Amino acid sequence: MDHAVSVGQRRKEPEVMRRVGLKMALLAVVAFIAPAAAWDGLNVKNCTWCHGTSGQGYMVAPRLAGQRPAYIFKQIRDFREHTRDNPFSRQYMWGAVAALDPGAARDLAAYFATIQPKPANDGDxxxxxxxxxxxxxxxxxxxxxxxxxxxxxxxxxxxxxxxxxxxxxxxxxxxxxxxxxxxxxxxxxxxxxxxxxxxxxxxxxxxxxxxxxx
Ligand code: HEC
Ligand code: HEC
Incomplete structure (x- = not known):
C-alpha cells in the first residue's frame, strides 16, 4: 500500500522526478514480492501478524528480525517437538509451526535473520x-x-x-x-x-x- 501512496505523491513533482519515482516504486514492489515467492506459497504473514511488522516483535511475540538463523531454526524444531514448553510457546507456537517442514523453517529463519533489528528500549x-x-x-x-x-x-x-x-x-x-x-x-x-x-x-x-x- 505504501507504493501506491508514494506514486501518488510523485505526481505533483516535475516530469523527471516523476519517472524516477515510478521506477523506484516498481523496484520496491518487485523486491517486496520476490522473497515471499520463494516459499512455495508459504506466507511470511503467517508469522508477522503475531511477530509484528518486519518481525520486530509485538506484544508477547518476540522480535525475530536479526536473530541468528541457526537459533530460529532450532527453536522451530523445539516447538514442533514440544521440548520448548514455556506457557506462550505452548499456547501460540506449537500450533503455528506444526505444519512447517524443515525446508520452510530454514527459509523463514534465513529471511528473518536478514532484517535489521530495532532495539525495544523498554527496560528501566x-x-x-x-x-x-x-x-x-x-x-x-x-x-x-x-x-x-x-x-x-x-x-x-x-x-x-x-x-x-x-x-x-x-x-x-x-x-x-x-x-x-x-x-x-x-x-x-x-x-x-x-x-x-x-x-x-x-x-x-x-x-x-x-x-x-x-
Ligand atoms: C499466534 C501468534 C504467533 C504466530 C502466528 C507465530 N508466532 Fe512465533 N511466537 C509467538 C509467541 C507468543 C512467542 C513467545 C513464546 C514464549 O514466550 O516462549 C513466539 C516465539 C517464537 C520464536 C522464538 C524466538 C526466540 O527468541 O526464542 C520463534 C523462532 C518464532 N516464534 C517463530 C515463528 C515463525 C517462523 C512463525 C510463522 C511460521 C511464527 N513464529 C508464528 C507467537 C506467534
Ligand atoms: C555457556 C553459554 C551461555 C551462557 C554463559 C549464557 N547463555 Fe544465554 N543462551 C545460551 C544458549 C545456547 C541459548 C539458546 C538456548 C536454546 O537453544 O534454547 C541461550 C539463550 C538465552 C536466552 C533466550 C533468548 C531468546 O530469544 O529467547 C536468554 C534471554 C539468555 N540466553 C540470556 C542469558 C543471560 C542473561 C546470561 C548471563 C546471565 C546468559 N544467557 C548466559 C548460552 C549461554
Whole structure:
C-alpha cells in the first residue's frame, strides 16, 4: 500500500522526478514480492501478524528480525517437538509451526535473520548499568557466568546462541524467570543452569540493560 501512496505523491513533482519515482516504486514492489515467492506459497504473514511488522516483535511475540538463523531454526524444531514448553510457546507456537517442514523453517529463519533489528528500549534505564556489569562479568562469588562469554559483545550471539541485544524487557524477563521455574527450552542448553542462579533483581537489571543494546 505504501507504493501506491508514494506514486501518488510523485505526481505533483516535475516530469523527471516523476519517472524516477515510478521506477523506484516498481523496484520496491518487485523486491517486496520476490522473497515471499520463494516459499512455495508459504506466507511470511503467517508469522508477522503475531511477530509484528518486519518481525520486530509485538506484544508477547518476540522480535525475530536479526536473530541468528541457526537459533530460529532450532527453536522451530523445539516447538514442533514440544521440548520448548514455556506457557506462550505452548499456547501460540506449537500450533503455528506444526505444519512447517524443515525446508520452510530454514527459509523463514534465513529471511528473518536478514532484517535489521530495532532495539525495544523498554527496560528501566536506572538498572541498565547494573545489568551491563552482570552481562560482562557475571557474578563470580555467586557462581553466575558472564553472559558475554557465550552471547558475545553487544549480545549479538553466534551460531545457534541467540542475539539478545534489543529484545523486549518483558520477553527477556519471562524467559529468564521461566528457566528458573523449570520450563525447558531446547535439549542440552546451558540456560536452565545459568538462569536458576539469578535472583529477581538481577533478572530485572539484565532485561533492562539488554533492551537498550543495539
Ligand atoms: C499466534 C501468534 C504467533 C504466530 C502466528 C507465530 N508466532 Fe512465533 N511466537 C509467538 C509467541 C507468543 C512467542 C513467545 C513464546 C514464549 O514466550 O516462549 C513466539 C516465539 C517464537 C520464536 C522464538 C524466538 C526466540 O527468541 O526464542 C520463534 C523462532 C518464532 N516464534 C517463530 C515463528 C515463525 C517462523 C512463525 C510463522 C511460521 C511464527 N513464529 C508464528 C507467537 C506467534
Ligand atoms: C555457556 C553459554 C551461555 C551462557 C554463559 C549464557 N547463555 Fe544465554 N543462551 C545460551 C544458549 C545456547 C541459548 C539458546 C538456548 C536454546 O537453544 O534454547 C541461550 C539463550 C538465552 C536466552 C533466550 C533468548 C531468546 O530469544 O529467547 C536468554 C534471554 C539468555 N540466553 C540470556 C542469558 C543471560 C542473561 C546470561 C548471563 C546471565 C546468559 N544467557 C548466559 C548460552 C549461554
Amino acid at each position: 534505564p536506572t538498572l541498565a548499568a547494573a545489568g551491563r556489569t552482570i552481562y560482562m562479568e557475571g557474578i563470580p562469588e555467586a557462581n553466575i557466568a558472564a553472559c558475554y562469554a557465550c552471547h558475545g559483545p553487544n549480545g549479538v550471539g553466534v551460531r545457534d546462541i541467540p542475539r539478545l541485544g534489543g529484545l523486549a524487557y518483558f520477553y527477556l524477563k519471562a524467559r529468564l524467570e521461566q528457566w528458573g521455574q523449570g520450563y525447558h527450552s531446547g535439549v542440552g542448553t546451558p540456560m536452565p543452569i545459568v538462569a536458576r542462579q539469578l535472583g529477581p533483581a538481577e533478572i530485572e537489571a539484565l532485561a533492562s540493560y539488554l533492551s537498550f543494546v543495539r
